[in-house]
Every structure is written in C-alpha cells, then in structure tokens.
Amino acid sequence: MPNLPDVVLWSIPAFVLLTVVEMVSYRFRPDEEEQGYTARDTGTSLGMGLGSLLFDAGWRIPILAVYSALYELTPLRVPVLWWTVPLMLLAQDLCYYWSHRGHHVIRILWACHVVHHSSRHYNLSTALRQPWTGATSWVFYLPMILAGVHPAALAFCSSANLVYQFWIHTERIDRLPRPFEFVLNTPSHHRVHHASQGGYLDRNFGGILIVFDRMFGSFAAETTKPVYGLTKNLDSFNPLRVATHEYVSIARDVARATGWGDRVRHLINGPGWQPGTIDRPEGTAA
Structure with a gap:
C-alpha cells in the first residue's frame, strides 16, 4: 500500500491564508448583500474546527479497526494506481452524497451535521465549523471497503473531498462558467445547501460533484439570495x-415520548417530526 499524504493536514496553512485573504477582502471591498465576518461567529467556527481535529483522532481508532477487519475478510483488492485513484474518488463522492443526504433526513445523524449549518454567516471560516461527533458517517463507506479499497486509500479520498469543499464556502465567488456549474459542486450550489428557506432546504448534497444531485432529484439552482443558518437558529456561540444542542433536544423529546414507537421515531424520522405529524419529506426539515 503506497504511503498516501494527509491531505487535510497539508492544507491547513492554505485554509488559514485564504481565510485571512477573504477577511481582508471584506475590509477593502465590503458588500452590503454579503454576510462577511463577525468576531464571535468566526471564533466559534474556528473552535469547532480545532475541536473536531481532536475528537476525530479518537473516533478514528474504532472506525479503522472495523474497516481493517472487514478489509481482511473480503477477497477483493483495488490497487492504488494512477487510473484507480480517480475511480476511488468518484466512488467516495457517491458514498459521501448518500451519507450527506442521510445526515439531513435522519434526526440522530442530523444532530451531528447540524453543527456545520449552525452559522448564520457564509464564509471560509464556516467550512471549518465541523462536528465533534463525526463517527456517524463510517457506515456509508462500507461498500468501498468490502469492494477491496484499502482503508488508507479511503481516508485519502475522504480528505481530498473535504479539502475540495473548503473553497466553496464563500459569497465572494459568483457563478462559474456553465460547464463547471453543471458538473462540479461550486460556491453557488453550496450556498443553496446552506440556505434555510423554501425550496433550498435539503438540496445539493454533493461533495466534489453536483451530478449525483442532478441524477437523484436533489438539485436546486441558486435563484434568490440565500438566508443562512437553521429554520430555528441557535442563539449561542458556546462551542x-x-x-x-440537537442531542439535548432529542434526549428531551425521547424522555417526553409516551411509547417506544415515538421514541424510535424521534431518532430516525426527519428533524421536524413530532408525534401526530406526518414525517416531513426532504426539503422541509432543518
């Protein structure tokens, strides 16, 4: 197995530099229609990012143990070659799409992912606002391990996907030329994903590519200016x-539930579900 680089670790200096550049750009070229930066919001995003690095180091141990055990059991092997790496990146992006979509429509998964959507601002620091309970995604990548992808190769692909998504968290870049907008996840597409209004909810789940959203009916183009944050915003900057906060809300709802059926539904139904209501379809829960 080739020694693949830690893409995220190597990218941290670029993350910092580009964030500073974007901050400076707002100082010299402010835009009344764009959110820009505030000290408390940015500080929270940075704190969440640093915390996620620490917690992810712990979560990685049991996940790697499961992946390694399953990799040893499967007879299949995918070599790391110049032509297999793009295919692995494509497969990882497809798994990421379904993981991301699942984290929006299953409440116990949303409790992890809601962290990333909790800012009412949209800038490069928002990309760093990552959850501390990131062990909720590993099951979606089991098909790759069972198909013979080495855990280290999967980690490389996942890191590359995460690094790609950093630059799309900005209002400073408008739409790109049409061929790029059709194939790739872009700032315009991801602004829709972070919006909290109307037909923008639960749309554009792609990581690197936007084609899976087009294929599976979850794509929405940016037409009106997005309003960022949650449908019920969290008035706190405490990391x-x-x-x-969403885990606390789930625990409260489960404790109040009158039967085991409702207790389970509080975990697996959409974030907007309550007893006596119809399970809300995608595009209506956040």
Missing part, C-alpha cells in the same frame, strides 16, 4: 452547546 460545547453548538456541538451538543
């Missing part, structure tokens, strides 16, 4: 509360 611990940002990281845990």
Whole structure:
C-alpha cells in the first residue's frame, strides 16, 4: 500500500491564508448583500474546527479497526494506481452524497451535521465549523471497503473531498462558467445547501460533484439570495452547546415520548417530526 499524504493536514496553512485573504477582502471591498465576518461567529467556527481535529483522532481508532477487519475478510483488492485513484474518488463522492443526504433526513445523524449549518454567516471560516461527533458517517463507506479499497486509500479520498469543499464556502465567488456549474459542486450550489428557506432546504448534497444531485432529484439552482443558518437558529456561540444542542433536544423529546414507537421515531424520522405529524419529506426539515 503506497504511503498516501494527509491531505487535510497539508492544507491547513492554505485554509488559514485564504481565510485571512477573504477577511481582508471584506475590509477593502465590503458588500452590503454579503454576510462577511463577525468576531464571535468566526471564533466559534474556528473552535469547532480545532475541536473536531481532536475528537476525530479518537473516533478514528474504532472506525479503522472495523474497516481493517472487514478489509481482511473480503477477497477483493483495488490497487492504488494512477487510473484507480480517480475511480476511488468518484466512488467516495457517491458514498459521501448518500451519507450527506442521510445526515439531513435522519434526526440522530442530523444532530451531528447540524453543527456545520449552525452559522448564520457564509464564509471560509464556516467550512471549518465541523462536528465533534463525526463517527456517524463510517457506515456509508462500507461498500468501498468490502469492494477491496484499502482503508488508507479511503481516508485519502475522504480528505481530498473535504479539502475540495473548503473553497466553496464563500459569497465572494459568483457563478462559474456553465460547464463547471453543471458538473462540479461550486460556491453557488453550496450556498443553496446552506440556505434555510423554501425550496433550498435539503438540496445539493454533493461533495466534489453536483451530478449525483442532478441524477437523484436533489438539485436546486441558486435563484434568490440565500438566508443562512437553521429554520430555528441557535442563539449561542458556546462551542460545547453548538456541538451538543440537537442531542439535548432529542434526549428531551425521547424522555417526553409516551411509547417506544415515538421514541424510535424521534431518532430516525426527519428533524421536524413530532408525534401526530406526518414525517416531513426532504426539503422541509432543518
């Protein structure tokens, strides 16, 4: 197995530099229609990002143990070659699409992912606002391991996907030329994903590519200016509360539930579900 680089680690200096450049751009070229930066919001995003690095180091141990065990059991092997790496990146992006979509429509998964959507601002620091309970995605990548992709190769692909998504968290870049907008996830597409209004909810789940959203009916183009954040915003900049508030809400709802059926539904139904209501379809829960 070739020694693949830690793409995220190597990209941290670029993350910092580009964030500073974007901050400076707002100082010299402000835009009344764009959110820009505020000290408390940016500080929370940076705190969440640093915390995620620490917690992910811990989560990685049991996940790697499961992946390694399954990799040893499967007779299949995908070599790391110049032509297989793009195919692995494509497969990882497809798995990421379904993982991301699942994290929007299953409440216990949303409790992890809601952290990333909790800012009412949209800038490069928002990309760093990552959850501390990121062990909820590993099951979606089991098909790749069972198909013979080495866990280290999967980690490389996942890191590349994460690094790609950094630059699309900006209002400073308008639409790209049409061929790029049709195939790739772009700032315009991802602004829609972070919006909290109307037909923008639960759309554009892609990581690197936007084609899976087009294929599976979850694509929405940016038409009106997005309003960022949640449908019920969290009025706190405390990183611990940002990281845990939805888990606390779930625990409260489960404790109040009158039967085991409702207790389970509070975990697996959409974020907007309550007893006596129809399970809300995608595009209506956030």
